[in-house]
Amino acid sequence: MFGLEPMQFWTFLFLLLSFGLYIYIAWRSRVKETKEFYVASRGVPTIANGAAVAADWMSAASFIGMAGMIAFLGSDGSVYLMGWTGGYVLLALLLAPYLRKWGKFTVPEFVGDRYSDTVRVVAAICAIVISFTYVVGQMTGGGVVFARFLGLEAHWAVVVAAVVIFFYAVLGGMKGITYTQVAQYFVLIIAYLIPAVAVSQQIGGFPIPQVTYGTILAELDALRTEFGLDRFTEAFTGRDGGQLDVFLVTMSLMIGTAGLPHVIIRFYTTKTVRGARFSAFWALFFISLLYLTAPAVGAFTNLNLLQGAREATADSLPAWIEPWETAGYVELNTDSGAIESVSNAAASGADLIVSNDIMVLASPEIGGLPAPIIGLMAAGGMAAALSTAAGLLLVISSSASHDIYYRMISKEKASEKQQMLVGRLAMSGAVLVAIIAGLNPPAFVAQVVAFAFGLAASTFFPILILGIFWKKANAKGAAAGMLTGLIFSASYMIYTLPLFGLEANDHIWGISPEGIGTIGAALNFIVTITVSNLTKPPSEEVQEMVESIRYPAKQQLEAAGKL
């Protein structure tokens, strides 16, 4: 077809169609007002907002990488499954309804009003840093898709992805982003579920992956033992720190999720407080469709890979492996021709080394599905990367233009027009820097994601919770708490990770840098409470504000009379 292989043809077609759809939606919902730009006029229906939050949340890492990580981590892959879903319970019960009731544009706005302007600036800078590290990951994630399916240089993937995002994020702001994200959710979930169901049918003879998954575990355990891997079902084998570390990492990812500005900001867009609660439900419902399927996909692809490796020699591996080998994601190191060990670690020296990142993208080929489905898969991976990147760019833009420019620099004198202009400029600047960073990803990008969660967990989460539930929490306490959490977590990460050319040290008590956010958050709580108790409580107005966000609406008199 047009001189392309069928797979490339379908990939092109699906990518073009989906990009066209996103840009069309963004054009339809382009905006002129600041309020529309940041919170879509609070006119987003609850279910649509839930789907948008889900697409916003599920990044290239969730879509492309997670099932592959679980395939090799086995039982301990649960840290990501529980960590990246459990945070929504905290968000729904402890944060979303109250922040919506208080109702402004950004997370730094809340801490600015609740505590002080200094805390606002610190929060705005944290929000920008956290979001930016994430964007770079999305840009490089898109590159995997382009490299494998179109044979394009990863560089071009970054540029194309950035141009598409630029169009609809700058044009449509939150409104454009929200409605494109709804479309992106459906593209990505369909792309994820179709191959999963097909592979489930093929491997277990039953089309529901969550059920088939259980029936193949015994066989998978036996095969893994044969190839020198830990049993899939055995707990605490995937992480050096064992049970304590699994606990801390799960907690850190959960409270980090609840503290991430690009997630929280989405609950400002609902019409009502009630809408914010139901949005959180729909968001987790939509997210769970992918997260409940991911471990099954991980187990299936792992089983297929090991079965193939057992029956085959290096020359007769399953057909889906070869193109991935060409693209550099699979490595064969065997002289005898027989494959005796399999690993996902490049340094392991195993006979067959497979990258985590290909397990999901290869699943249609493993399931023997036709070329159009493979094309759909590529569109799904891009949808996941684009939707998350756009949501993050909006946070960068709103923090820069609203919290820093409008509040601090123009002293609230800037007109609507000027604010919009600065917002769009900030977003354009962020896209440009993201392209540059995506083209030359700094070596430490992977570790920086741990930074983002640790930072959100140990800075934002505690002072948001205390700000809502404890009237006596004051500015001095919050500033001291945030700084303590930040310095503690960042120091441990710098100590244990090979960042900035420093040497990595051993983990203390087996606690990995991903898990340190839990301890940083605990310290933040302790310091904020202690300092607040020792200093003057906040003003009457602030305490009254904290009181007022507890009640969704003014009490209706006739109802009150009944009480």
Place this chain on the structure above:
Amino acid sequence: MSDVTHESSSGAAPPEDNGWRQRYWKKNVRLMVVLLAIWFTVSFGFGIILIEPLNNIEVLGFPLGLWFAQQGSIYTFVVLILVYALWMDRIDKEFGVAEPKEGAQ
């Protein structure tokens, strides 16, 4: 503030108001504590602390601890948020603080 949300207490609330306020808030906090206790038990309790003993029980091919860690906890999270949203609707209506214009559905 958008006009559909109705700022609840721009002026100081009259003192006799405080009774219902305290009762409303107490109900809210009690519901929250119960749901968070379930959240912790299922994920950290069954999925991490007790995963090894639970793995000795097998259900439909799954060691039970693994099932809680990778499937059961997520189902529970979804249900917890739904229960919270529905229950808060009831409490809001009971106390007459439900928002007049519905955003959900």
